[in-house]
Amino acid sequence: MHFTTLQFTSEQRLDDGVLEREFILGEIPGTLWTPGSAPAPVPLILMAHNNGLPKRDARLMARARLTAAHGYAVATIDAAGCGDRPRSAADEQVRAELRRAMQAGEPVDEIFESLVGPLVEHAAPEWRTTLDALLALPEIGGPVGYSGWMALGIRLTAVEPRIAAAGFFAGGYVPRAQREEARQVSIPLLLLLQWDDEGNPRQRALDLFDTFGTKEKTLHANTGGHTGTPWFELEDGNRFYDRHLK
Incomplete structure (x- = not known):
């Protein structure tokens, strides 16, 4: 158990009744959304974005608000190297090499491995520290769900027994x-797959779905590119969490 104190730095009540609060936990900045009308305590969903994008990304915030309005506490953080948090010179060098290789049409598997592997290794402990602090709040109870970045989600669901159900986006390289x-x-497990995702080979995602050890797993595949996941999948995702967290 970690004993770092979570401090709220701002709060606002949104027009859908959801309370949005920014927090800091040691060096970890985060955002917590809680529903306006649900009786406390409510289940918690950890919502992680992919591969270093910031917690204020518009698509993540929209998902978080709708999920909170549905009756869940939703939290996201900028883990090490993500969002506005500083990246090492080595990190920046790997990202530059990845951009160059992709533009040149060269193989990128090993570059992805050297980038995403350390991101997962550094992010997972910070998410678990955040989970410790959030579950200590009176307005949040169990059980806990996970939504988002698949590489991080696999690590967390493999090692964190408090997570009871997970939704993964089949995007981003999985080390x-x-x-x-x-x-x-x-x-x-609920896995969302974009059938025409230009940066993520379809067969690799299908093979990974087959690998998951759970006996209860569902695959939703939709046509379209990486950012084209249909909005109705969010509603289906909430029904998935309702079955397992409420």
Whole structure:
């Protein structure tokens, strides 16, 4: 158990009744959304964005607000190297090499491995520290769900027994370590796959779905590119969490 104190730095009541609060936990900045009308305590969903994007990304915030309005506490953080948090010179060098290789049409698997592997290794402990602090708040209870970045989600659901159900987006490179850890995932799982995702080979996502160790797993595939996940999948996702967290 970690004993870092969570401090709220701002709050606003949104027009849908959701309370949005910014917080800081040691060096970890985060945002917590809680529903306006649900009786406390409410279940918690950890919502992680992919591969270093900031917690204030518009698509993540829209998902978080709608999920909170549905009756969940939703939290996201900028983990190490994500959003506005500083990146090392080595990190920036790998990202520059990745951009160059992709523009040149060169193989990028090993570059992705050297970028995403360390991101997962650094992010997972910070998410678990955040979970400790959030579950200590009186307005939040269990159980806990996870939504978002698949590589991080595999690590968290493999090692964190408090997470009871997870929704993964089949986007972003999944390192070899997490492809192995997928066999340890035993909780209910919903995987969203964009059939025409230009940066993520379809067959690799299908193979990974087959690898997950859970007996209760569902695959939703939709046509379209990486950012084209249909909005109705959010409603289906909320029904998935309702079945397992409420």
